[in-house]
Amino acid sequence: MPLPQEFQDLARRVNNWGRWGTDDEIGTLNLITDEVIRAAAAGIRTGRRIPLALPLRHDGVQTGLIPGRVNPLHTMTAINQELFGPHTVATSDDAVTMGLQAATHWDGLTHVSHSGRLYNDRPADSITAHAGATLLGLEKAPPIVSRGVLLDIARVHGTDRLPGGHAVTPEDLDAAEELARTTVRSGDIVLIRTGQIRHYLAGDREAYAFPSPGLSVRTPEWFHARDVAAVANDTLTFEIFPPEIENLWLPVHALDLVEMGMLQGQNWNLEELSESCAAAGRFSFLLSAMAEPFVGASGAPVAPVAIL
């Protein structure tokens, strides 16, 4: 089944293939320049640091629906082990097994493909079981630090949490930009708050998963027009789920990752950040969000921090 014409039109309009050379493996992260960082640093006002990662725990956001995307299994490999005899210094060590996309994470550029291609016209079969993503892997990403802008869509709509059926539209983004009293600009990392993660924080993983508010298929053009470097939000699915176009699943993923070469973040906890930004009347900050550099990764955990 060919992809719908509507999708193909959108794809053509946001496509960045070749924009940074045929060998480029980092896409819109190219837009984060030293100047962007200097400006973002200059914007720090209070020095307050707000963590945006969910704690990594066995009862995390995954419900078991997606095989392999397992919540962290944290185990101790040593507990107060007196390596060199009793009554000396003892050590405790731990290990983990987890899905790289299981918790607060970045989707790498290889997380989705369509029509057999990845970003920058790379072949989808460059991903192997043996080596993972041999092209475009997340370990290729430079340190992901930039100006962050919170677009607080829930707040725009005067609610704590958007309803499950809410597609975040370009109009929503415009309204939130206005609320934020800033203009999203080249190299920014945009954080979209829907409030959906409040379901999880309240203990309801099923409600968190589905149905979910999320980005509309119309948003990639908005990000593309502003040359955004990356986008993250507070949902499991990133885009509205179930999807807007019949029989087309994950179109926003395909547009953002494959066509634009723009990283997506999911399961980011934006609640405390929202409170702080609203209280300060300021929705931009320095965002530090480097992905754990797993070689060949299609996704990776991240512990983002907003510095206000």
Next chain:
Amino acid sequence: MPLPQEFQDLARRVNNWGRWGTDDEIGTLNLITDEVIRAAAAGIRTGRRIPLALPLRHDGVQTGLIPGRVNPLHTMTAINQELFGPHTVATSDDAVTMGLQAATHWDGLTHVSHSGRLYNDRPADSITAHAGATLLGLEKAPPIVSRGVLLDIARVHGTDRLPGGHAVTPEDLDAAEELARTTVRSGDIVLIRTGQIRHYLAGDREAYAFPSPGLSVRTPEWFHARDVAAVANDTLTFEIFPPEIENLWLPVHALDLVEMGMLQGQNWNLEELSESCAAAGRFSFLLSAMAEPFVGASGAPVAPVAIL
């Protein structure tokens, strides 16, 4: 066997138990104030970002000597999986198993105990196989962002890499501080470069592991006197290994983690940072280094970034 008197004297001098209250679980991270962050941000000059984490890979720094501290096993749980039929958007996901202390990481406050106690007089048996560290776990840590200062001991000694037997002393730290033309102050995170990681970067894991230059048992007092928030370096063992005091293994760990309540970082790649700092004649920067917030963790991977 009781711990030697020399150790007990050092322990008494650097002890911070009770300093931030009997319930404190974060130790010297208390020293990172908003003011520290503002000053660090104001010190950003170029906007250049330098990553300090080693890539996470199956042939990482672990040699198999420590059971459980396994290099990352990265696997694909889906490759171009067309979830909803052929010729649609396809997804690739990954999973990992790894030791939390296997690569570039922070030691949490529970990573070592001595005499049955952890930092702040907490009982060592508060660590369980079931829940990990029920007190002092790394998920309790606030975002680890502060001013970073590189103390480039190898450069002080005019070498790329200190010899295996080199104990980094307070005198070394003084000399490196002088080279850095800054004064280490309260809340700073200090990065100590020995050059030892060049062994690993050149493909020799065995030489990297042992013998290793590292911090002398005399350094905790130096850090304590300056109220340093955390210390990281570019070795596997952090402290000099084999140790300086006969029959006393990991004394620096015990002093830093248990007595002071100060996080330690290991396997940080400081080579590019060293070049940049030397070229700029400036050895301080904003350091962003939040640990992945594993609940109950005694250690956690981190992807630190220096922003110059």
Next chain:
Amino acid sequence: MPLPQEFQDLARRVNNWGRWGTDDEIGTLNLITDEVIRAAAAGIRTGRRIPLALPLRHDGVQTGLIPGRVNPLHTMTAINQELFGPHTVATSDDAVTMGLQAATHWDGLTHVSHSGRLYNDRPADSITAHAGATLLGLEKAPPIVSRGVLLDIARVHGTDRLPGGHAVTPEDLDAAEELARTTVRSGDIVLIRTGQIRHYLAGDREAYAFPSPGLSVRTPEWFHARDVAAVANDTLTFEIFPPEIENLWLPVHALDLVEMGMLQGQNWNLEELSESCAAAGRFSFLLSAMAEPFVGASGAPVAPVAIL
């Protein structure tokens, strides 16, 4: 809270500590002699082999309630990897992460302790995070092969599946022995069918888990009197759950494993075996059920086979 007097009386009556020497680490497996094997082999009639293990899969019997007891996460570490160039022989490899007690398994003798003791008066703290069970680990077990006897309690009661509240009593065992037209004798491995696993086979994991029919606290004496070598059944909990004695959880585990030193098996699929035994009018067979010999294991997967 001390254990109830009722438990303590039962414990005294079935206790085997010291019976096979103070150093014994295998308990009632001592009862399987070469003679037992010869007799069991001589009893093979048809040569039919019936597997008793559930397939190992990501949607296995675990529901996530018990942290760490995770269903198998099976991943491919290579798929048709042409190690030595294209168009040659290619290899596919796999890896797994799983709880050792997650699927069809044997409980090892260290799976439970009470009052700080394990079987044969061994200290419970001989189990460490570093090495697992340093005493009594499942790798110490000899090959677990013996005569198997199916006691088909569901069939005795004329049902496919006993109700959740059914405690399998000594009277049930007597009746099933009569149905089986054999006498349980020293060294036998007894398989107890409740039919509870039909819930799981029908896709209902929650109903399978709880409430569950299972062995009554009165059954260990029955097994002890007959010198049974091991007992397995087709439930998640082995014993009736919720338990019979208020505020005493897992009393059957404590009696079987700690007092008698007798292995327990759980999540065995006895459905096909039940059909075959009933059709043949014969409920004994050669049972081959060696645990995977994980060093230091408190439990281990097993792929049992009944040979009729």
Next chain:
Amino acid sequence: MPLPQEFQDLARRVNNWGRWGTDDEIGTLNLITDEVIRAAAAGIRTGRRIPLALPLRHDGVQTGLIPGRVNPLHTMTAINQELFGPHTVATSDDAVTMGLQAATHWDGLTHVSHSGRLYNDRPADSITAHAGATLLGLEKAPPIVSRGVLLDIARVHGTDRLPGGHAVTPEDLDAAEELARTTVRSGDIVLIRTGQIRHYLAGDREAYAFPSPGLSVRTPEWFHARDVAAVANDTLTFEIFPPEIENLWLPVHALDLVEMGMLQGQNWNLEELSESCAAAGRFSFLLSAMAEPFVGASGAPVAPVAIL
């Protein structure tokens, strides 16, 4: 590079595609009939049980050369956890991560492919990262129990261990059959002893791995002529390594698994079995060796037992 003519000739002579129908997924395991089992059971003399699996441990036979084929990482997920309050029954649980081909195992029929095909002309791309082997997976195998025959090649050559360069030939197999005073027949599982595993048992993993004695490319015809059900030996590589034919790696794997549809076993410890068989002057037994039934597996651990 096309496969050499020599290989293609051998392949044609041992090919079993279609022999058990176009839908067959178990290959030569079809040869194990109930009659074979009855005869094997009737051959049991002493009732002695000999385990053939290596203990599963972190310092197992893998050296790290093959990414993903990791030695077992055994961890405790609970240690004496008093689930329902202090002084009650406490539980200990464990988990593991391991390569399915890491220790004593069966290669499944999908472990190798050549020219894009698996056994019975199935497409190699039927193996996916998502589901593993969707055809021919090891969970499809019936219980692997049969008559076992030890062909003790080391003993034939009057040595404890064959040299690394020794290719086990059909002539070797003939001589060992003569030593065994039995005739290998349809449905038998043949165990080939080279003594190579003595390297590992003596602590030398590197010597165990390479160079290794092993089966010659001429042996598949021998097995095919006798309609052997499966073959296992005491090496890491199964076949002689480095290989006999220049630029053709794993030809025996390709012939056995792809052409014949015959399982291969590796890392089986045949030392105690060899002693017992020689002492008794009898080299056949009932062999019970069911693979752990991982769904979609290309290989699986097995804890084989020989019953003499």
